[in-house]
Amino acid sequence: MEPTDKYLLKHKGCYFVQEAITPEYIDSLEDFEIRDSDIFLVTFPKSGTIWTQNILSLILHEGHRNGTENMDLLDRVPWLEYNVRNVDYVNRPSPRLFATHLPYYLAPKALKIKRGKVIYVMRNPKDVLVSYYHFSKVSVKLEEVEDFEIIMERFLAGKVVANSWLDHIEGWSTQRDNLNILFLMYEEMKKDLRSSILKICNFLGKSLNENLVDDIIAKASFDKMRADPRTNAENLPSDMLDHSKGRFLRKGTIGDWKNTMTVAQSERFDSVFKERMEKLPFKFCWDINDE
Numbered sequence: 001m002e003p004t005d006k007y008l009l010k011h012k013g014c015y016f017v018q019e020a021i022t023p024e025y026i027d028s029l030e031d032f033e034i035r036d037s038d039i040f041l042v043t044f045p046k047s048g049t050i051w052t053q054n055i056l057s058l059i060l061h062e063g064h065r066n067g068t069e070n071m072d073l074l075d076r077v078p079w080l081e082y083n084v085r086n087v088d089y090v091n092r093p094s095p096r097l098f099a100t101h102l103p104y105y106l107a108p109k110a111l112k113i114k115r116g117k118v119i120y121v122m123r124n125p126k127d128v129l130v131s132y133y134h135f136s137k138v139s140v141k142l143e144e145v146e147d148f149e150i151i152m153e154r155f156l157a158g159k160v161v162a163n164s165w166l167d168h169i170e171g172w173s174t175q176r177d178n179l180n181i182l183f184l185m186y187e188e189m190k191k192d193l194r195s196s197i198l199k200i201c202n203f204l205g206k207s208l209n210e211n212l213v214d215d216i217i218a219k220a221s222f223d224k225m226r227a228d229p230r231t232n233a234e235n236l237p238s239d240m241l242d243h244s245k246g247r248f249l250r251k252g253t254i255g256d257w258k259n260t261m262t263v264a265q266s267e268r269f270d271s272v273f274k275e276r277m278e279k280l281p282f283k284f285c286w287d288i289n290d291e
């Protein structure tokens with residue numbers, strides 16, 4: 001079953017959320033003006049974007065840490081390609097933070113000559129797929145497909161938002177020498193958030209004392225973020241998320257794919273992904289108990 005264009009817009013070979021974007025806007029992003037101080041959080045959907053958006057905003061803005069700037073995460077770190085709240089990016093103070101699911105080949109040209117910084121967060125693709133499957137029920141903008149097998153086949157064929165997970169990660173990782181880029185893994189963040197926060201601070205040239213790092217760890221925990229409407233996307237209108245069907249922060253763990261995928265589905269997944277995944281310069285973690 002092919003994805004319908006009611007939900008997905010295909011432009012320049014890439015799938016986008018239909019209602020949140022136009023082809024003209026996508027085209028304009030190639031020449032998006034970048035400041036050296038800009039920070040782009042790049043992810044494939046469901047890889048830990050909102051978590052890292054929160055961490056970045058907490059690292060960089062005291063007002064977000066101490067609560068004096070009371071803003072939704074979506075406004076603190078807006079989406080580059082889905083400017084749903086019409087934020088004025090040009091007059092935004094530096095350092096500007098953006099989140100994006102763009103594949104490398106559609107990213108602003110200036111990023112590719114090392115203007116701005118990129119933080120790429122990846123997650124094992126079976127958990128990504130299962131998270132996407134559940135999220136498509138909550139998101140009004142995505143087609144709800146009850147049959148997991150259908151979503152899995154689309155995912156394997158790259159017929160989901162941001163296309164193929166493999167192409168996405170290969171695109172960004174093979175171009176690493178042309179970019180100021182830091183790669184992070186969801187699973188490493190899960191197992192040792194302090195180290196990941198310190199890696200980000202080091203990459204951004206930001207030094208925080210131990211108490212502040214502790215504070216960020218506490219504020220970025222799954223339970224804290226889930227309970228806060230500003231970080232759990234609960235302030236998004238009902239024409240974007242159907243809050244009665246579930247929460248944005250769903251389980252937040254490693255290996256939940258095993259609760260949805262059958263052994264046969266997992267084998268089918270491996271038969272398509274394994275060979276190319278072995279060539280990636282990253283080792284993925286599939287279970288919370290893996291080393």
Ligand SMILES: Nc1ncnc2c1ncn2[C@@H]1O[C@H](COP(=O)(O)OS(=O)(=O)O)[C@@H](OP(=O)(O)O)[C@H]1O
Nearest residue numbers: 045046047048049050051131221222249250251252
């Ligand atoms: N603090 C924290 N700790 C652990 N896990 C977290 C956290 N915040 C978000 N999440 C989990 O990230 C998944 C959502 O991914 P994204 O934010 O990339 O989604 S999106 O692309 O922006 O729609 C989604 O994963 P699943 O729970 O597996 O569905 C979220 O629960």
